[in-house]
Amino acid sequence: MSTAFDLEVNSREGLGKGHSRRLRRQGKVPAVLYGGGESPAAIFLEHDKLIQQMENEAFQTSIITLNMGTETQSVVVKDIQRHPSKRRVLHLDFQRILADEKITLIVPIHYSGQEVAIGVKEQGGEVAILISDVEISCLPKDLPEFLELDISSLELNQRMSLSDIKPPEGVDILALTQEQNPSIVTINPPRQEEEDEIPELAEGIVETEDGEPIADSTKAEPESPPSEGTSEDSN
Incomplete structure:
Protein backbone atom coordinates (compact mmCIF):
# COMPACT_ATOMS: atom_id res chain seq x y z
CA MET A 1 0.00 0.00 0.00
CA SER A 2 1.29 3.45 -0.87
CA THR A 3 2.32 6.16 1.58
CA ALA A 4 -0.42 8.60 2.64
CA PHE A 5 -0.12 12.29 1.75
CA ASP A 6 -2.33 15.23 2.73
CA LEU A 7 -2.60 18.63 1.06
CA GLU A 8 -4.66 21.69 1.92
CA VAL A 9 -6.33 23.15 -1.18
CA ASN A 10 -8.72 26.00 -1.93
CA SER A 11 -11.15 26.56 -4.77
CA ARG A 12 -10.44 29.33 -7.26
CA GLU A 13 -12.89 31.21 -9.40
CA GLY A 14 -10.47 32.99 -11.69
CA LEU A 15 -9.25 31.19 -14.79
CA GLY A 16 -6.77 31.92 -17.54
CA LYS A 17 -3.04 32.59 -17.73
CA GLY A 18 -3.25 36.00 -16.07
CA HIS A 19 -4.96 34.61 -12.97
CA SER A 20 -2.50 31.71 -12.79
CA ARG A 21 0.47 34.10 -12.96
CA ARG A 22 -0.95 36.15 -10.08
CA LEU A 23 -1.33 33.01 -7.98
CA ARG A 24 2.27 31.98 -8.66
CA ARG A 25 3.55 35.41 -7.63
CA GLN A 26 1.74 34.87 -4.31
CA GLY A 27 3.46 31.52 -3.75
CA LYS A 28 0.49 29.42 -4.88
CA VAL A 29 0.18 26.65 -7.45
CA PRO A 30 -2.90 26.52 -9.71
CA ALA A 31 -4.34 23.04 -10.20
CA VAL A 32 -7.32 21.22 -11.62
CA LEU A 33 -9.29 18.34 -10.14
CA TYR A 34 -11.24 16.02 -12.44
CA GLY A 35 -12.66 12.50 -12.83
CA GLY A 36 -14.71 10.38 -10.48
CA GLY A 37 -17.92 11.12 -12.33
CA GLU A 38 -17.90 14.78 -11.23
CA SER A 39 -17.28 18.07 -13.00
CA PRO A 40 -13.74 19.48 -13.11
CA ALA A 41 -12.85 21.92 -10.33
CA ALA A 42 -10.24 24.69 -10.35
CA ILE A 43 -8.17 24.78 -7.14
CA PHE A 44 -4.86 26.09 -5.80
CA LEU A 45 -2.43 25.13 -3.03
CA GLU A 46 0.66 26.42 -1.24
CA HIS A 47 3.81 25.96 -3.31
CA ASP A 48 6.29 25.44 -0.46
CA LYS A 49 4.15 22.84 1.30
CA LEU A 50 3.70 21.03 -2.00
CA ILE A 51 7.46 20.96 -2.65
CA GLN A 52 8.10 19.46 0.80
CA GLN A 53 5.85 16.51 0.06
CA THR A 61 2.52 7.07 -7.01
CA SER A 62 0.41 7.36 -3.88
CA ILE A 63 -3.14 8.15 -2.88
CA ILE A 64 -3.29 11.81 -1.82
CA THR A 65 -5.99 13.30 0.38
CA LEU A 66 -7.02 16.82 -0.58
CA ASN A 67 -8.54 18.81 2.28
CA MET A 68 -10.86 21.60 1.17
CA GLY A 69 -12.54 23.09 4.23
CA THR A 70 -14.64 20.34 5.78
CA GLU A 71 -14.52 18.19 2.65
CA THR A 72 -11.89 15.63 1.66
CA GLN A 73 -11.15 14.00 -1.66
CA SER A 74 -8.87 11.06 -2.49
CA VAL A 75 -6.82 11.69 -5.64
CA VAL A 76 -3.71 10.73 -7.56
CA VAL A 77 -1.35 13.04 -9.46
CA LYS A 78 -1.81 12.73 -13.21
CA ASP A 79 0.43 15.55 -14.43
CA ILE A 80 2.97 18.02 -13.05
CA GLN A 81 4.17 21.04 -15.00
CA ARG A 82 7.55 22.30 -13.79
CA HIS A 83 9.61 25.39 -14.51
CA PRO A 84 12.32 24.47 -17.06
CA SER A 85 15.19 25.85 -14.98
CA LYS A 86 13.92 26.63 -11.48
CA ARG A 87 12.79 24.40 -8.62
CA ARG A 88 9.20 25.48 -9.10
CA VAL A 89 5.92 23.74 -9.88
CA LEU A 90 3.71 25.64 -12.32
CA HIS A 91 0.56 23.51 -12.45
CA LEU A 92 -0.90 20.21 -11.24
CA ASP A 93 -3.58 17.83 -12.50
CA PHE A 94 -5.31 15.67 -9.89
CA GLN A 95 -7.63 12.77 -10.70
CA ARG A 96 -10.35 11.74 -8.28
CA ILE A 97 -10.36 8.05 -7.47
CA LEU A 98 -13.12 5.60 -6.65
CA ALA A 99 -12.44 2.53 -4.52
CA ASP A 100 -13.93 0.13 -7.08
CA GLU A 101 -12.49 1.77 -10.21
CA LYS A 102 -9.05 0.91 -11.59
CA ILE A 103 -6.52 3.68 -12.15
CA THR A 104 -3.50 3.86 -14.43
CA LEU A 105 -0.24 5.42 -13.27
CA ILE A 106 3.44 5.40 -14.18
CA VAL A 107 5.56 3.99 -11.34
CA PRO A 108 9.36 3.73 -11.07
CA ILE A 109 11.28 0.47 -11.33
CA HIS A 110 13.84 -0.17 -8.58
CA TYR A 111 16.71 -2.45 -9.60
CA SER A 112 18.13 -4.24 -6.56
CA GLY A 113 21.35 -6.27 -6.45
CA GLN A 114 23.25 -4.03 -8.87
CA GLU A 115 26.55 -4.02 -6.97
CA VAL A 116 26.55 -7.79 -6.37
CA ALA A 117 25.34 -8.82 -9.82
CA ILE A 118 27.52 -11.57 -11.30
CA GLY A 119 28.25 -9.50 -14.39
CA VAL A 120 29.46 -6.62 -12.22
CA LYS A 121 31.17 -8.21 -9.22
CA GLU A 122 32.80 -11.16 -10.98
CA GLN A 123 33.02 -10.06 -14.61
CA GLY A 124 33.69 -6.33 -14.25
CA GLY A 125 30.72 -5.14 -16.30
CA GLU A 126 28.51 -2.08 -15.90
CA VAL A 127 24.75 -2.03 -15.32
CA ALA A 128 22.81 -0.25 -18.07
CA ILE A 129 19.20 0.60 -17.18
CA LEU A 130 17.13 0.78 -20.36
CA ILE A 131 13.71 1.53 -18.81
CA SER A 132 13.30 3.30 -15.46
CA ASP A 133 9.51 3.36 -15.08
CA VAL A 134 6.41 1.60 -16.35
CA GLU A 135 2.67 2.19 -16.62
CA ILE A 136 0.45 0.00 -14.46
CA SER A 137 -3.25 -0.51 -13.83
CA CYS A 138 -4.83 -1.48 -10.50
CA LEU A 139 -7.44 -0.63 -7.90
CA PRO A 140 -6.47 2.22 -5.55
CA LYS A 141 -5.99 -0.19 -2.62
CA ASP A 142 -3.38 -2.15 -4.60
CA LEU A 143 -1.35 0.83 -5.82
CA PRO A 144 2.41 0.21 -5.27
CA GLU A 145 4.94 2.99 -4.78
CA PHE A 146 7.33 1.18 -7.16
CA LEU A 147 8.04 -2.16 -8.80
CA GLU A 148 11.23 -4.03 -7.96
CA LEU A 149 13.50 -6.35 -9.95
CA ASP A 150 16.44 -8.26 -8.47
CA ILE A 151 19.30 -8.38 -11.00
CA SER A 152 21.93 -10.05 -8.79
CA SER A 153 21.96 -13.16 -11.05
CA LEU A 154 22.47 -11.15 -14.25
CA GLU A 155 25.70 -11.95 -16.11
CA LEU A 156 27.76 -10.01 -18.63
CA ASN A 157 25.86 -9.25 -21.87
CA GLN A 158 22.65 -10.76 -20.50
CA ARG A 159 19.36 -8.86 -20.48
CA MET A 160 16.21 -8.93 -18.42
CA SER A 161 12.80 -8.08 -19.83
CA LEU A 162 9.66 -6.44 -18.53
CA SER A 163 8.11 -9.87 -17.95
CA ASP A 164 10.84 -10.62 -15.39
CA ILE A 165 9.15 -8.17 -13.00
CA LYS A 166 6.66 -9.86 -10.70
CA PRO A 167 4.14 -7.15 -9.74
CA PRO A 168 2.05 -7.40 -6.57
CA GLU A 169 -1.27 -9.19 -6.78
CA GLY A 170 -3.92 -7.07 -8.46
CA VAL A 171 -1.38 -4.98 -10.42
CA ASP A 172 -1.12 -5.26 -14.22
CA ILE A 173 1.78 -3.96 -16.29
CA LEU A 174 0.00 -2.46 -19.29
CA ALA A 175 2.74 -3.13 -21.84
CA LEU A 176 2.55 -6.86 -21.08
CA THR A 177 -1.22 -6.87 -21.54
CA GLN A 178 -0.55 -5.42 -25.01
CA GLU A 179 1.98 -8.17 -25.82
CA GLN A 180 4.95 -5.83 -25.50
CA ASN A 181 7.95 -7.19 -23.61
CA PRO A 182 10.97 -4.90 -24.09
CA SER A 183 14.38 -5.40 -22.52
CA ILE A 184 14.71 -3.18 -19.46
CA VAL A 185 18.22 -3.77 -18.06
CA THR A 186 21.51 -5.31 -19.18
CA ILE A 187 25.14 -5.54 -18.12
CA ASN A 188 27.61 -4.18 -20.64
CA PRO A 189 31.31 -5.09 -20.88
CA PRO A 190 33.69 -2.70 -19.10
CA ARG A 191 34.73 0.32 -21.10
CA GLN A 192 38.13 0.09 -22.77
CA GLU A 193 40.23 3.21 -22.38
CA GLU A 194 41.77 3.81 -25.76
CA GLU A 195 45.24 5.30 -25.67
CA ASP A 196 46.27 7.45 -28.57
CA GLU A 197 49.09 5.83 -30.49
CA ILE A 198 52.19 8.00 -30.48
CA PRO A 199 54.06 7.66 -33.78
CA GLU A 200 57.73 6.81 -33.44
CA LEU A 201 59.98 9.64 -34.57
CA ALA A 202 62.76 9.02 -37.06
CA GLU A 203 66.31 8.90 -35.76
CA GLY A 204 67.72 12.35 -35.23
CA ILE A 205 64.28 13.97 -34.90
CA VAL A 206 62.93 15.41 -31.65
CA GLU A 207 59.76 17.27 -30.66
CA THR A 208 59.42 20.84 -29.48
CA GLU A 209 57.24 21.75 -26.49
CA ASP A 210 54.40 22.28 -28.98
CA GLY A 211 54.85 18.78 -30.38
CA GLU A 212 56.46 19.92 -33.64
CA PRO A 213 59.18 17.58 -34.99
CA ILE A 214 62.57 19.19 -35.65
CA ALA A 215 66.08 17.95 -36.34
CA ASP A 216 68.11 17.15 -33.22
CA SER A 217 70.89 19.74 -33.15
CA THR A 218 72.83 17.73 -30.59
CA LYS A 219 73.60 15.10 -33.17
CA ALA A 220 76.23 16.31 -35.65
CA GLU A 221 75.93 15.23 -39.23
CA PRO A 222 78.77 12.92 -40.36
CA GLU A 223 81.54 14.62 -42.33
CA SER A 224 81.72 13.85 -46.04
CA PRO A 225 84.89 11.95 -47.06
CA PRO A 226 87.42 13.96 -49.11
CA SER A 227 87.12 13.69 -52.86
CA GLU A 228 89.55 11.44 -54.70
CA GLY A 229 92.60 13.15 -56.11
CA THR A 230 92.64 15.97 -53.56
CA SER A 231 94.88 16.46 -50.61
CA GLU A 232 93.84 17.69 -47.22
CA ASP A 233 97.08 19.71 -47.01
CA SER A 234 97.50 22.58 -49.39
CA ASN A 235 100.91 23.27 -50.85
Whole structure:
Protein backbone atom coordinates (compact mmCIF):
# COMPACT_ATOMS: atom_id res chain seq x y z
CA MET A 1 0.00 0.00 0.00
CA SER A 2 1.29 3.45 -0.87
CA THR A 3 2.32 6.16 1.58
CA ALA A 4 -0.42 8.60 2.64
CA PHE A 5 -0.12 12.29 1.75
CA ASP A 6 -2.33 15.23 2.73
CA LEU A 7 -2.60 18.63 1.06
CA GLU A 8 -4.66 21.69 1.92
CA VAL A 9 -6.33 23.15 -1.18
CA ASN A 10 -8.72 26.00 -1.93
CA SER A 11 -11.15 26.56 -4.77
CA ARG A 12 -10.44 29.33 -7.26
CA GLU A 13 -12.89 31.21 -9.40
CA GLY A 14 -10.47 32.99 -11.69
CA LEU A 15 -9.25 31.19 -14.79
CA GLY A 16 -6.77 31.92 -17.54
CA LYS A 17 -3.04 32.59 -17.73
CA GLY A 18 -3.25 36.00 -16.07
CA HIS A 19 -4.96 34.61 -12.97
CA SER A 20 -2.50 31.71 -12.79
CA ARG A 21 0.47 34.10 -12.96
CA ARG A 22 -0.95 36.15 -10.08
CA LEU A 23 -1.33 33.01 -7.98
CA ARG A 24 2.27 31.98 -8.66
CA ARG A 25 3.55 35.41 -7.63
CA GLN A 26 1.74 34.87 -4.31
CA GLY A 27 3.46 31.52 -3.75
CA LYS A 28 0.49 29.42 -4.88
CA VAL A 29 0.18 26.65 -7.45
CA PRO A 30 -2.90 26.52 -9.71
CA ALA A 31 -4.34 23.04 -10.20
CA VAL A 32 -7.32 21.22 -11.62
CA LEU A 33 -9.29 18.34 -10.14
CA TYR A 34 -11.24 16.02 -12.44
CA GLY A 35 -12.66 12.50 -12.83
CA GLY A 36 -14.71 10.38 -10.48
CA GLY A 37 -17.92 11.12 -12.33
CA GLU A 38 -17.90 14.78 -11.23
CA SER A 39 -17.28 18.07 -13.00
CA PRO A 40 -13.74 19.48 -13.11
CA ALA A 41 -12.85 21.92 -10.33
CA ALA A 42 -10.24 24.69 -10.35
CA ILE A 43 -8.17 24.78 -7.14
CA PHE A 44 -4.86 26.09 -5.80
CA LEU A 45 -2.43 25.13 -3.03
CA GLU A 46 0.66 26.42 -1.24
CA HIS A 47 3.81 25.96 -3.31
CA ASP A 48 6.29 25.44 -0.46
CA LYS A 49 4.15 22.84 1.30
CA LEU A 50 3.70 21.03 -2.00
CA ILE A 51 7.46 20.96 -2.65
CA GLN A 52 8.10 19.46 0.80
CA GLN A 53 5.85 16.51 0.06
CA MET A 54 7.15 16.10 -3.48
CA GLU A 55 10.63 15.43 -2.11
CA ASN A 56 9.34 11.94 -1.35
CA GLU A 57 9.56 9.83 -4.52
CA ALA A 58 6.30 8.11 -3.56
CA PHE A 59 4.31 11.34 -3.90
CA GLN A 60 3.50 10.71 -7.56
CA THR A 61 2.52 7.07 -7.01
CA SER A 62 0.41 7.36 -3.88
CA ILE A 63 -3.14 8.15 -2.88
CA ILE A 64 -3.29 11.81 -1.82
CA THR A 65 -5.99 13.30 0.38
CA LEU A 66 -7.02 16.82 -0.58
CA ASN A 67 -8.54 18.81 2.28
CA MET A 68 -10.86 21.60 1.17
CA GLY A 69 -12.54 23.09 4.23
CA THR A 70 -14.64 20.34 5.78
CA GLU A 71 -14.52 18.19 2.65
CA THR A 72 -11.89 15.63 1.66
CA GLN A 73 -11.15 14.00 -1.66
CA SER A 74 -8.87 11.06 -2.49
CA VAL A 75 -6.82 11.69 -5.64
CA VAL A 76 -3.71 10.73 -7.56
CA VAL A 77 -1.35 13.04 -9.46
CA LYS A 78 -1.81 12.73 -13.21
CA ASP A 79 0.43 15.55 -14.43
CA ILE A 80 2.97 18.02 -13.05
CA GLN A 81 4.17 21.04 -15.00
CA ARG A 82 7.55 22.30 -13.79
CA HIS A 83 9.61 25.39 -14.51
CA PRO A 84 12.32 24.47 -17.06
CA SER A 85 15.19 25.85 -14.98
CA LYS A 86 13.92 26.63 -11.48
CA ARG A 87 12.79 24.40 -8.62
CA ARG A 88 9.20 25.48 -9.10
CA VAL A 89 5.92 23.74 -9.88
CA LEU A 90 3.71 25.64 -12.32
CA HIS A 91 0.56 23.51 -12.45
CA LEU A 92 -0.90 20.21 -11.24
CA ASP A 93 -3.58 17.83 -12.50
CA PHE A 94 -5.31 15.67 -9.89
CA GLN A 95 -7.63 12.77 -10.70
CA ARG A 96 -10.35 11.74 -8.28
CA ILE A 97 -10.36 8.05 -7.47
CA LEU A 98 -13.12 5.60 -6.65
CA ALA A 99 -12.44 2.53 -4.52
CA ASP A 100 -13.93 0.13 -7.08
CA GLU A 101 -12.49 1.77 -10.21
CA LYS A 102 -9.05 0.91 -11.59
CA ILE A 103 -6.52 3.68 -12.15
CA THR A 104 -3.50 3.86 -14.43
CA LEU A 105 -0.24 5.42 -13.27
CA ILE A 106 3.44 5.40 -14.18
CA VAL A 107 5.56 3.99 -11.34
CA PRO A 108 9.36 3.73 -11.07
CA ILE A 109 11.28 0.47 -11.33
CA HIS A 110 13.84 -0.17 -8.58
CA TYR A 111 16.71 -2.45 -9.60
CA SER A 112 18.13 -4.24 -6.56
CA GLY A 113 21.35 -6.27 -6.45
CA GLN A 114 23.25 -4.03 -8.87
CA GLU A 115 26.55 -4.02 -6.97
CA VAL A 116 26.55 -7.79 -6.37
CA ALA A 117 25.34 -8.82 -9.82
CA ILE A 118 27.52 -11.57 -11.30
CA GLY A 119 28.25 -9.50 -14.39
CA VAL A 120 29.46 -6.62 -12.22
CA LYS A 121 31.17 -8.21 -9.22
CA GLU A 122 32.80 -11.16 -10.98
CA GLN A 123 33.02 -10.06 -14.61
CA GLY A 124 33.69 -6.33 -14.25
CA GLY A 125 30.72 -5.14 -16.30
CA GLU A 126 28.51 -2.08 -15.90
CA VAL A 127 24.75 -2.03 -15.32
CA ALA A 128 22.81 -0.25 -18.07
CA ILE A 129 19.20 0.60 -17.18
CA LEU A 130 17.13 0.78 -20.36
CA ILE A 131 13.71 1.53 -18.81
CA SER A 132 13.30 3.30 -15.46
CA ASP A 133 9.51 3.36 -15.08
CA VAL A 134 6.41 1.60 -16.35
CA GLU A 135 2.67 2.19 -16.62
CA ILE A 136 0.45 0.00 -14.46
CA SER A 137 -3.25 -0.51 -13.83
CA CYS A 138 -4.83 -1.48 -10.50
CA LEU A 139 -7.44 -0.63 -7.90
CA PRO A 140 -6.47 2.22 -5.55
CA LYS A 141 -5.99 -0.19 -2.62
CA ASP A 142 -3.38 -2.15 -4.60
CA LEU A 143 -1.35 0.83 -5.82
CA PRO A 144 2.41 0.21 -5.27
CA GLU A 145 4.94 2.99 -4.78
CA PHE A 146 7.33 1.18 -7.16
CA LEU A 147 8.04 -2.16 -8.80
CA GLU A 148 11.23 -4.03 -7.96
CA LEU A 149 13.50 -6.35 -9.95
CA ASP A 150 16.44 -8.26 -8.47
CA ILE A 151 19.30 -8.38 -11.00
CA SER A 152 21.93 -10.05 -8.79
CA SER A 153 21.96 -13.16 -11.05
CA LEU A 154 22.47 -11.15 -14.25
CA GLU A 155 25.70 -11.95 -16.11
CA LEU A 156 27.76 -10.01 -18.63
CA ASN A 157 25.86 -9.25 -21.87
CA GLN A 158 22.65 -10.76 -20.50
CA ARG A 159 19.36 -8.86 -20.48
CA MET A 160 16.21 -8.93 -18.42
CA SER A 161 12.80 -8.08 -19.83
CA LEU A 162 9.66 -6.44 -18.53
CA SER A 163 8.11 -9.87 -17.95
CA ASP A 164 10.84 -10.62 -15.39
CA ILE A 165 9.15 -8.17 -13.00
CA LYS A 166 6.66 -9.86 -10.70
CA PRO A 167 4.14 -7.15 -9.74
CA PRO A 168 2.05 -7.40 -6.57
CA GLU A 169 -1.27 -9.19 -6.78
CA GLY A 170 -3.92 -7.07 -8.46
CA VAL A 171 -1.38 -4.98 -10.42
CA ASP A 172 -1.12 -5.26 -14.22
CA ILE A 173 1.78 -3.96 -16.29
CA LEU A 174 0.00 -2.46 -19.29
CA ALA A 175 2.74 -3.13 -21.84
CA LEU A 176 2.55 -6.86 -21.08
CA THR A 177 -1.22 -6.87 -21.54
CA GLN A 178 -0.55 -5.42 -25.01
CA GLU A 179 1.98 -8.17 -25.82
CA GLN A 180 4.95 -5.83 -25.50
CA ASN A 181 7.95 -7.19 -23.61
CA PRO A 182 10.97 -4.90 -24.09
CA SER A 183 14.38 -5.40 -22.52
CA ILE A 184 14.71 -3.18 -19.46
CA VAL A 185 18.22 -3.77 -18.06
CA THR A 186 21.51 -5.31 -19.18
CA ILE A 187 25.14 -5.54 -18.12
CA ASN A 188 27.61 -4.18 -20.64
CA PRO A 189 31.31 -5.09 -20.88
CA PRO A 190 33.69 -2.70 -19.10
CA ARG A 191 34.73 0.32 -21.10
CA GLN A 192 38.13 0.09 -22.77
CA GLU A 193 40.23 3.21 -22.38
CA GLU A 194 41.77 3.81 -25.76
CA GLU A 195 45.24 5.30 -25.67
CA ASP A 196 46.27 7.45 -28.57
CA GLU A 197 49.09 5.83 -30.49
CA ILE A 198 52.19 8.00 -30.48
CA PRO A 199 54.06 7.66 -33.78
CA GLU A 200 57.73 6.81 -33.44
CA LEU A 201 59.98 9.64 -34.57
CA ALA A 202 62.76 9.02 -37.06
CA GLU A 203 66.31 8.90 -35.76
CA GLY A 204 67.72 12.35 -35.23
CA ILE A 205 64.28 13.97 -34.90
CA VAL A 206 62.93 15.41 -31.65
CA GLU A 207 59.76 17.27 -30.66
CA THR A 208 59.42 20.84 -29.48
CA GLU A 209 57.24 21.75 -26.49
CA ASP A 210 54.40 22.28 -28.98
CA GLY A 211 54.85 18.78 -30.38
CA GLU A 212 56.46 19.92 -33.64
CA PRO A 213 59.18 17.58 -34.99
CA ILE A 214 62.57 19.19 -35.65
CA ALA A 215 66.08 17.95 -36.34
CA ASP A 216 68.11 17.15 -33.22
CA SER A 217 70.89 19.74 -33.15
CA THR A 218 72.83 17.73 -30.59
CA LYS A 219 73.60 15.10 -33.17
CA ALA A 220 76.23 16.31 -35.65
CA GLU A 221 75.93 15.23 -39.23
CA PRO A 222 78.77 12.92 -40.36
CA GLU A 223 81.54 14.62 -42.33
CA SER A 224 81.72 13.85 -46.04
CA PRO A 225 84.89 11.95 -47.06
CA PRO A 226 87.42 13.96 -49.11
CA SER A 227 87.12 13.69 -52.86
CA GLU A 228 89.55 11.44 -54.70
CA GLY A 229 92.60 13.15 -56.11
CA THR A 230 92.64 15.97 -53.56
CA SER A 231 94.88 16.46 -50.61
CA GLU A 232 93.84 17.69 -47.22
CA ASP A 233 97.08 19.71 -47.01
CA SER A 234 97.50 22.58 -49.39
CA ASN A 235 100.91 23.27 -50.85
